Amino acid sequence: MRETANMIDESGHVLLRIINDILDYSKIAAGSFSIENDKVDIASVATSVVHSVQATVQPGVSLRLSLSPNLPKWAEGDPLRCRQVVENIVSNAAKFTEQGYILVSVSLVAEDVATYTILTEVYDTGHGVTQDDAQKLFKPFTQLDTPHQKRRQGTGLGLSIAKSIAELLGGNIGYKPNPERQGSIFWFSVKLKKLNSLQQIQIVDALPVPSSDLSRQEVSQGEDLAEQLTQLMKISPMARILAAEDNIINQKILVEMLHGFGFRYITVVSDGAQAVSTLSATTDAFDLILMDISMPVMNGYEATVRIRNSGIRLPIIAMTAYALKDDMERCLEKGMDDYIAKPMNKQLLMKKLLKWLIHPGGAVLATTARGRQKIPPYQHLTSQQQC
Numbered sequence: 001m002r003e004t005a006n007m008i009d010e011s012g013h014v015l016l017r018i019i020n021d022i023l024d025y026s027k028i029a030a031g032s033f034s035i036e037n038d039k040v041d042i043a044s045v046a047t048s049v050v051h052s053v054q055a056t057v058q059p060g061v062s063l064r065l066s067l068s069p070n071l072p073k074w075a076e077g078d079p080l081r082c083r084q085v086v087e088n089i090v091s092n093a094a095k096f097t098e099q100g101y102i103l104v105s106v107s108l109v110a111e112d113v114a115t116y117t118i119l120t121e122v123y124d125t126g127h128g129v130t131q132d133d134a135q136k137l138f139k140p141f142t143q144l145d146t147p148h149q150k151r152r153q154g155t156g157l158g159l160s161i162a163k164s165i166a167e168l169l170g171g172n173i174g175y176k177p178n179p180e181r182q183g184s185i186f187w188f189s190v191k192l193k194k195l196n197s198l199q200q201i202q203i204v205d206a207l208p209v210p211s212s213d214l215s216r217q218e219v220s221q222g223e224d225l226a227e228q229l230t231q232l233m234k235i236s237p238m239a240r241i242l243a244a245e246d247n248i249i250n251q252k253i254l255v256e257m258l259h260g261f262g263f264r265y266i267t268v269v270s271d272g273a274q275a276v277s278t279l280s281a282t283t284d285a286f287d288l289i290l291m292d293i294s295m296p297v298m299n300g301y302e303a304t305v306r307i308r309n310s311g312i313r314l315p316i317i318a319m320t321a322y323a324l325k326d327d328m329e330r331c332l333e334k335g336m337d338d339y340i341a342k343p344m345n346k347q348l349l350m351k352k353l354l355k356w357l358i359h360p361g362g363a364v365l366a367t368t369a370r371g372r373q374k375i376p377p378y379q380h381l382t383s384q385q386q387c
Helices: 002-030 042-054 079-096 158-168 197-206 216-235 248-260 272-281 300-309 325-333 346-357
Strands: 038-041 061-067 074-077 100-111 115-124 172-177 184-193 240-244 265-269 288-292 316-320 338-341
Touching: 002 158, 038 042, 038 079, 042 061, 042 079, 042 100, 079 100, 079 115, 079 158, 079 184, 158 172, 158 184, 216 346, 240 248, 240 272, 248 265, 248 346, 265 272, 272 288, 272 300, 288 300, 288 346, 300 316, 316 325, 316 346, 325 338, 338 346
Parallel strands: 061 100, 240 265, 240 288, 288 316, 316 338
Antiparallel strands: 038 074, 074 184, 100 115, 115 184, 172 184
8 A cells, every 4th residue: 555655655756746847848939938036055055955865865866965165155046946957957967867976066156246157067877978979969859769768757857957947047058978987977067146245244144044854945945934834824724715626636636735734614617607697696705716717608808707707805715736927927917916837836825825815004804894794614515515
């Protein structure tokens, strides 16, 4: 039974990676892939990637990290996208290395008045890459023909996406053979801006004092998430959610997520028409609507237009598998307040709910206002029955 559960869990992770790769590739092709500008803790990015990939390394393979002592502590760039590129090439090494070692080396290779040039090199003792294959490594949908083909799971988009992101960051990515023994070296170079004096002061003031061996970045992120969850769970027991989702499995996953955040009053409908009729009958009973886009009878766009035309101003968060820029803009044009891409990330859903349930200006939840219609805890409405 446990083996079956592990297989299901692994298959789910593989499917999620495939979906994310396809979404990223689509965004890059459409020119809608966003790059942020934030503070980057260079060492923590590499350390976090190594910790994450460690679980996927084959038995007997050593995964090591080497950080140059002259690395700057902080710089300015996109920490999420830098991590995505590094994780891609380290994961690739883990996938194709069955004995020997994987070494992740991060160093400062150049510096001027305004920028640092950071080089990340990933050495492995895997099967290596032929000259012919090396020419197409970074092309979309490339799957190398290796004797261990059964271990390859994915779309063949990973390195192509990593190259595109590296270029969007103003950097580059490449491959060369491992000169020490059979294997490969994948490298990623990027220029990161230096922080000004004010930014450095702000970082020093904001740094938490870690109480364990976790990195400062990991401690800070964990504290932020814990604080957000605490805030959400203060209001979730009395908040009322209307969710419109036609897929039964997605309904169950969504309800489980909401229950995990402490929500008790959840009404689920299976199409946009039911959402509209439910709101018409119980106008003041809900605090927030989660609206799927692709549904039978009436889609999420049309349902939102009808809801807005009726004068209902509840926050509506779109749940959409269409994550391109044009699709996002269409959600907002139709009257939705926000959107979250499928498959949904639990932490992101938590942030969206917190954002729209804690109203600016001291507005109250529907459940705290007098005269609001009462609805029972979790219920699933269909066109035939209510349960």
